[in-house]
Amino acid sequence: MLRSVCFKNFVRFKEYQLLDFSESGPFIFIGENCSGKSSVFEGIRRCLKLQFSSSISSVFDTNQPSYFICNFETDFPRDNNNNILCGFVLLPPTTEKNEENDDDLTESQSCAKKVRGEDTPDRKQEHETKSSLTNRKEESVEISSTETNVCHPEASNQFCSGETVKEFNPGRQKHTTRFYKFAMKCGDRSDPMFINLVDKSEDGTNLIICKRYQISQTENQQVHKQFKSTILEQKKESMGVDKYIETIFKNIDKMQEDTSEGLESILELLTKDIIFTFPLRSVGPLQWSESKRLASEYREANYTEAENRCEIIKYFLEDNGEKFDKDKEQEYFKQVTQIDDYHFTLKDGKINLPKGKFALLKTPEGILEAKGFSIVISSKQYKTILLEEPDRGMHPQFVERMTQIINQEKKSKRVVLITHQKGFITPRTVSDTFIFRCTGTGHRIISGKSILENDANMKKLRLLTSHHVPDIFFARKVLFYEGDSEELFLGELKSQILSGDCSVTPKLFEKDDAELSNKQLKKCLIEYTFIKMNSKDNRKFYQSICKQLKLDHLVLVDREAVANMLVDRKPKGEKEDERLKAKERSRKEWETIRRDIKEEHIFFWLDGNIEDMVFAMCENNSKLESDLFKQNVKRKKGKLFLHDRVKCSNITESVRLLLDNCKPEHDLAAFIKRLME
Known part of the structure; x- marks a missing residue:
């Protein structure tokens, strides 16, 4: 289960941020739009296996290192490694004189040329780049076929801030931005840290591994120790992490390449235990009465689009009971909705409801969100569940019942959710709430636990402000x-x-x-x-x-x-x-x-x-x-x-x-x- 995350110079967060998930939760993210809540979910996702990412998150200051680190508690007793640290590091560009000789290229630059087949100096290619954002605005830079590689020798330091990269011109200064993913087990043994240098694929559609490294903890032993203690002991200062990046990552090009796939193996194990959900944002394509798609000839196409947006329901219906506890799911769905009218089944490979196939188009958004929630919470494998706005379209009582179910499952599952509703925020959930605030000098996150400071304040808050807690935090x-x-x-x-x-x-x-x-x-x-x-x-x-x-x-x-x-x-x-x-x-x-x-x-x-x-x-x-x-x-x-x-x-x-x-x-x-x- 996810134990904590820390990050610095990530998207809009300039200063070091530490989020502690060591209690039972649920953990609640609240704050204004564009305050960085979804960015943190994005950061966690990018710490997992490479297939989860086709882009790289932006940074606050392109001249400083950026990192995001997750600490997972595991149940892998076979090797007594109880924690896994994984994350990514983005190093700022280095400026070098552009020469024709490949001997002057850094390791990551040469690697990028080999990946693209640029084996000879006379093969030059002009790259015109445009920044592209993912569906999380301004929070990541999408890798498209026209974009410059992360470790491309011609990449501008503006790449990760979402600005247009200028066309490469021989004789000008070259800028190199390096992106690394890493993972290490922390337990009785001193396992190595596995680090991969990552670049975009030749067709620009995804990220690929350029180089693999293996860093022993016996080298720079004190630096390794400070790094692990900063993360595992959840220290409020970032010194141990900053020193590690300065010592290890900035000099990694000098180290010998490794051939093992240790990083991929670790991240594959973690990825099986974690699930993310995103809000449906209207299941159907019809959003206003002037739409031409209201005509009957569009009905089949509308249903197909709606069903595609309900992929989680279809995935559940196709499961034979191996991945989900179907009895528990049915119990939880009924507990949230208190309605008997919605029985989802598969008919001819399509989602079907008692009122007919096209009834999906008229199913309320809150019902669909409740179904999605009951599905993921009844999973047999997911131990960390990240829910983005699971309460969209829900009646306040739905939200209250959903909170009760999360509390029922809190011993076996770590739930983190983003919400704009007050229903989740009560005096009893304040200590596990994180308030995201926008400031002119970079966003920051404040934990409810740090506000209350002690049990006396918690008691006073419960007595005095039971109906005002959400008002203050929002x-x-x-x-x-x-x-x-x-x-x-x-x-x-x-x-x-x-x-x-x-x-x-x-x-x-x-x-x-x-x-x-x-x-x-x-x-x-x-x-x-x-x-x-x-x-x-x-x-x-x-x-x-x-x-x-x-x-x-x-x-x-x-x-x-x-x-x-x-x-x-x-x-x-x-x-x-x-x-x-x-x-x-x-x-x-x-x-x-x-x-x-x-x-x-x-x-x-x-x-x-x-x-x-x-x-x-x-x-x-x-x-x-x-x-x-x-x-x-x-x-x-x-x-x-x-x-x-x-x-x-x-x-x-x-x-x-x-x-x-x-x-x-x-x-x-x-x-x-x-x-x-």
Whole structure:
């Protein structure tokens, strides 16, 4: 089973990343689109047998080495090797003066020429290359027949970043990028590391082995030891791996070629134990009512295409029980769906349903995903299962039941999945969740375990935020607030501004800036996720989570909360004096304090609480107070909007009135401007 992965300078990840899968899971990848979740699955796949790859993943910095390493726990007792390390290394280009003499070529360059039949110096071929991406955008560079070889002597260092490679021109500088796959067993014996130099095939359709090497652990023994301990002990620093690549891979061309197929044998064993699934992304070809393929003459072709996309179901139906436990699969499919209408069979070699062959075209996506899931989880051979968006089209209860089944199988199977649904994220799965975040200096991954740090925090998270955990982890920005009054007010404020029912910016900004500021305000509100803290005492806990996630946030609290915060920061003998000062401070002094704590991501109402802010706007504006009175919003009526006579229509109209009457000197204006920062 997959135990861990680590990588550096891989796709969008500049820094060293370590993902620990040592617990029982399931392990959950969440994050924005293009944050690198699928890239990690791609990296794992590329660490396995060569037939799984026809391209090479891109790198963040083409001038630095890139690597991706998997650590698998095995059950091969015959040789007492309990772990297998496998992966790939991509070395940056080396620049050399281009000469006609083949003696000046590096080993990988000469190898590439032999693979393509370029045995003589006078045989030259112009290569015009175009970068091609796989179905994972910007995450890999596809090897096509027109692309330059990875270890081709004319290959540009831009090859792995997905940019066009310039045509080779004799006399110019040559760039060589070298791609290696490797594997080694780690156990009682000191088995060698097997390394293959990889190139594209002559027709450009796949990757092939150019050279084979075997590295003994007795040579550079200390470097080998540091490398293995970094991976097996899951050290957070990459020094041991970086040193190994510097010592071994950068000098491998000087080593003698090996003839054994040790790497292929190891990877073949691993590949049998792991399976990947990808989302169906609509089983049928029909996506809108204007399609000409709705016509009856296209029905057979539509079915054929749909069946091809359901290959996993057909593969299962053709199995005689050797690879899948069919009784368990049926049990799990029923457990997830709670429906008896979908019995998949084979008829004349085609997928068939009780309502007829063409019923496949009308089968809901969630049902097909549930079938695919029940098939792979009931496998007799797969011990590591990687599921990409297995919840597409599923009802939330399907997701909950699917999680229960994964928990049933967690002792014998390691499940890692990518999701955009909140259903998988609960306080009990947080520690096995990995949050992928986009940053300007390279993406990063944060583990839920590192956020919680200890069992006390886990318990607190379960008690306080059972329904907010997914919101925090999926958010781009968060606005935390205290209670129900703020929830009703802020929700209505956001809705009215985004819908265009009310525009506050013309009153707060100069005429020339009003339109631009309105767009900026809408953009900020779209990015913010609003989360109720339930108590101001939870502020520190929430902010600590945001700090771990490097999540932009703002905490909205009453003035009293800030007064208590200032008291807590004073030494024991000064606390009472601080309490007395808080009662005597002027509004202007509170404004100074608000500026002073701005860097702490805190905003508070200068007049007290949200009710005080609202009625401070009514000073010198009797009409506003009268209009609010008509909406049952009155002074000395307790919490804003919470008494029984206030209806939803009253809340909507009250917020509209407040926005229409908001002026630059009001605290509401200061809050809106703070949201825009």
